[in-house]
Amino acid sequence: MSTVKKTKSTAKKPAVKKPAAAPAASVATKAAAGAQNHDGAEGSGVRRRDFIHVAAVSFAGVGAAAVAMPLVSQMSASADVLALASIEVDVAAIQPGQSIKTSWRKQPVFIRNLTPAEIEEANKVDVGSLRDPQTLAERTKPGKENWLITLGVCTHLGCVPLGAAAGEVKGEYGGYFCPCHGSHYDTAARIRKGPAPLNLAVPEFAFISDTVVKIG
Numbered sequence: 001m002s003t004v005k006k007t008k009s010t011a012k013k014p015a016v017k018k019p020a021a022a023p024a025a026s027v028a029t030k031a032a033a034g035a036q037n038h039d040g041a042e043g044s045g046v047r048r049r050d051f052i053h054v055a056a057v058s059f060a061g062v063g064a065a066a067v068a069m070p071l072v073s074q075m076s077a078s079a080d081v082l083a084l085a086s087i088e089v090d091v092a093a094i095q096p097g098q099s100i101k102t103s104w105r106k107q108p109v110f111i112r113n114l115t116p117a118e119i120e121e122a123n124k125v126d127v128g129s130l131r132d133p134q135t136l137a138e139r140t141k142p143g144k145e146n147w148l149i150t151l152g153v154c155t156h157l158g159c160v161p162l163g164a165a166a167g168e169v170k171g172e173y174g175g176y177f178c179p180c181h182g183s184h185y186d187t188a189a190r191i192r193k194g195p196a197p198l199n200l201a202v203p204e205f206a207f208i209s210d211t212v213v214k215i216g
């Protein structure tokens, strides 16, 4: 197979490239002849031009590298940006019924340990009746349905809803309440009432141990 391809490529090359290659070859031959036949001023002139050409190319190469370095360093993320790319939170101290607020990529995040009653409340809802239909299971991890992790950003206009801190109003559905324009979220942080079009967003997350969750 490979033999056949090689034969074809060598057969085509002369037909296409010969006319263009001929002058270059003749120039190269003349230059070489000049260098060989004139060991005096002209021969050293050719070598000097060659040196200038090589030096110019080398310098251009260094220049390109010098320009490329800042671009590469600009493209690589700084350490603090990388640190914000994901966070790890130990949730062991969050009791059922409690929530905490944390921050990830400069956005508030709610981590909530749902009680059995709150899980039941979320599961008995007719999902088809929801504005943004999702089950609690779809918004949590298998075996960890009590851990509801969402962005603390109202999907209406971006306010931070209430309900994550102790004593805050949780709204008519026991989840979160955004007082800006009156959006109510249920115990699965799904929109149930008010102008917000979508449920509170669930970020990418995974439990990396029984109690430590990695967000991002």
Ligand code: FES
Binding pocket: 154, 155, 156, 157, 158, 159, 178, 179, 180, 181, 182, 183, 194, 195, 196
């Ligand atoms: S921003 Fe939350 S209801 Fe308007």
